[in-house]
Each structure stands twice: as C-alpha cells, then as structure tokens.
Amino acid sequence: MIGLLAAAALAAAAPASEPTPQPLTIGETVTLEALGEARAVNIVLPLGYAEEPDKRWPVVYLLDGGAAQDLLMGAGLQRWNTIWGRSQNAILVGIETKNRQRELLPPTRDAAEQARWPTAGEAAQFRAWIAGTVKPMIEARYRHDGTAFLVGESAAGHFVVETWATAPGLFTGYAAISPSLQWDGEALSRLVAGEASRPPIYLSLADEGGATESGMMRLLTGLPPAQPYCFSDRRKELRHATSLHGLLPEALQYLLPTGVDYLDEYGFTLRCERRGGAE
Template identity: 75%
Template structure:
C-alpha cells in the first residue's frame, strides 16, 4: 500500500512538472568576435573575457593569444582549460584571444627548401607576414579595446607551435611568454633548431614533445641543446605518454601554470605539479 502511494505521488509530481510552461531559452554569450583580413582572406579574431571582467572595472588582465583559435578550431578547448586552471588557482585568469587560421602552412610556417614539402604545401611560407599582422593589427586592437595589464602570451601546437618558436627566436619582445606544444620542428630540414640564437635575452618559453619521433624529435632535442644558459624554459618530455593528437589538451594547463603562475602554496597537494625540466622561472 505504501509503495502504491509513493508511486501515485511521483506520478502526480511528474504531471505537475509537465504542466508547467517551459522557460524561454536565452542566448549564451561567451565572448566577442571581430573579422579582419590578412593574406587575402577574412578571418575571425575571437575574444573571451574573464567572468569578472565587467564586475571589476579597475582590474587589468593578461592576454593569451591562441593560434588556431576559431570557434571550429581550438578556441572552446583553450578557453575551457584556461578557466579550469583559474578556478583551481593553478594559473591566472586571462583574456583569451583566438586567432583563426585558414591555410595553416601558409600562415604559420616559413619558406622551406625541402622539395617534398614545397610540393605538398605549395602555398606555405608566409609566417613573417602573418606575424607582422599580429604585431601591427591584432595586438594594438586588443590593447586599445580591452583592459590589458601589458603582458601577452602566445600559444600554439604543431605548425602553430613552430610559429611560436619562430616568433620567440626572431621577434622575442613581441610577447611576454611563449608556449610551443609539440612544435613541427621537422619543417625545412629542422632549420629552426639550427638557427643561431646568440645571447639575446628572450622571454620564458614552454616546450613539449610527444611521441612524434623522427625529425620532429631531433629538432626539439637540438633546440634544447642550443638554448643559452640564461634562457628560462620549461621542457615537458611526454614521449612515452602522449600522442601528437593528444598533446594540446593534455599539456596546455601545464603550460599556462608555468607562464601565468599564481603562487598558490597548495598546488602540489592537489597534483598540479610542473612535470618538466626547468631553468629559471616564468613569473
């Protein structure tokens, strides 16, 4: 009898719930988008602001520039992982700027002398122009429209990781810090890892290697070998743990922890340790 009464009560509650009119869905806004043109193609620059941006009108924020940052690329993952790190106090909250790419080899890689690469990617080789566009158009726009704190970090993976390392090498002052996750250092016969770096002071850089092997691996190991002794870096060797396809979402939280540290004293207790070979510090 008691079971029957409980069942009747549940049915009645369900009927009331069904009878109530559904609430009208509201738009869920996560950011803003600007359309710009470079290399003859329009592309989106997507801005995701911290949740407290409007609530703290006097506060200024660091900026993370994420390559391959369209809505259909890595923007949502990058913004989500950044917010997750900030919620735990693992890394600082920041403004995310997602830079859409259209022809990645053209936009993110320099010219190559490798015949096979030129044949496979005939449009490749205009990374210098893409970098100039970031410096002359995108960064001034972000710094003019939003409350930035003067620090800016460039993040990329694979071909975008090569762009990060190249930017760090040729125009180091453009950003405050860099993160190159599984960078495609095999490009052009590993030329980037052979470039003389000299003793110029450069910002901190996060580097990682997954199971790519071959020239990608030898290029990374060569680069590590020529880093100046004074260069601050964090190298995460995950050759036995991660694949190229899993390295970005697996390592972006660590990269942000290195570049945007909070100084929280409980991180090791929570398992948020930097599992990387370090020299110097990022913050």
C-alpha cells in the same frame, strides 16, 4: 460536478509552459582580413571583468583559435586552471587560421614539403598582421596589464618558436606544444643558438619522433645558459593528437603562475625540466 473536477485535474496535470532558451554567450568576435582572407579574432573575457572596472589582465593569444578550432577547448582549460588557482585568469584571444601551412610556417627548401604544401611560407606576413593589427586592437579595446603570451601547437608551435627566436619582444612569454621543428630540414632549431636570452618559453615533445624530435633536442642544446625555459618531455605518454589538450594547462601554469602553495598537493606539479623564468 464530476465534469468540473475532471477538468480541474487535467489542468493541474498539464505541464507548465516551456522556458524560452536564451543565447549562451562566452565572448566577442571581430572579423578582420589577413593574407587576403577574412578571419575571426575571438575574445573571451575573464569572469569578473565587467564587475572589476579598475582591474587589468594578462592576455593569452591562442593560434588556431577559431570557433571550429581550439577556441572552446582553450577557453575551457584556462577557466578550469583558474578555478583551481593553477594559473592566473586572463583575457583569451583566439586567432582563427584558414590555411595553416601558409600562415604559420616559413618557406621551406625541402622539395617534398614544397610539393605537399605549395602555399606554405607566409608566416612572416601573418606575424606582421598579428603585431600590427591584432595586438593594437586588443590593447586599445580591453583592459590589459601589459603582458601578452603566445600559445600554439604543431605548425602553430613552430610559429611560436619562430616568433620567440626572431621577434622575442612581441610577447612576454611563449608556449610551443609539440612544435613542427622538422620543417625545412629542422632549420629553426639551428636559428636559436647563441648567447641572447629571450622571454620564458614552454616547450614540449610527444611521440612525434624523427626530425621533429631531433629538432627539439638541437633547439634545447642550443639555448643560451641564461634562457628561462620549461621543457615537458612526454614522448612515452602523449600522442601528437593529444598533446595540446594534455599540456595547455601546464603551459599556462608555467607562464602565468599564481604563487599559491597547494598545487603539488592537488597533483599540479610542473613536470618539466626548468631553468629560471616563471615559477
């Protein structure tokens, strides 16, 4: 009898069978080729996408959007924004880069830059691939509302500004966080001067200083009077390395406003010099 009681006690104390872990899926991925290299295009769909079959969504294209790059951070910050009503929910498309200077920057006439990054200079080809392959694929496969936004930081920020300057109709709005405007003797900052108004653009500057800073100041001075923009000056607060995760929520708030009236109460005030565009 004692043996039976002991066996029963041991059985009661034995741990339950361990649950089987299941995959945690946050999105979908498609492998495409650009500039002779295979790369991932990662898609994170909004919560409610499957449950609302008639609803259409904005699309945010995030450069450097590989799984080992900025995809998870970008998806997390976007989701956090939507939880608070800070920016609209959207389809997030992360575009992986392999050789950032080659893919994101135009040719340079600066000898030091040429020596340090000899493969740089194919941004136009990469842009053509995004325009001719990536965007049509996304628009054919997913329920979009016709609006599309391009986001990038550093070299990718230069790509954003150059796209906005040379092919403005490709996207509805742009966000260039700490763009590398020192490239090619600040040439891009001289390209945008003129009277033509383009889609809204979010721009920011951290502690980069030097030619990056002077390039940004020239770009801002050359904006046409009617150009909608939001310039976030964080030179005293952010480092180049902290600018993307620090400012992506604000960039999305500017480009994809929700219209709710409580954001200032929660500290989500747009801390940028603004003119026109999204509010």
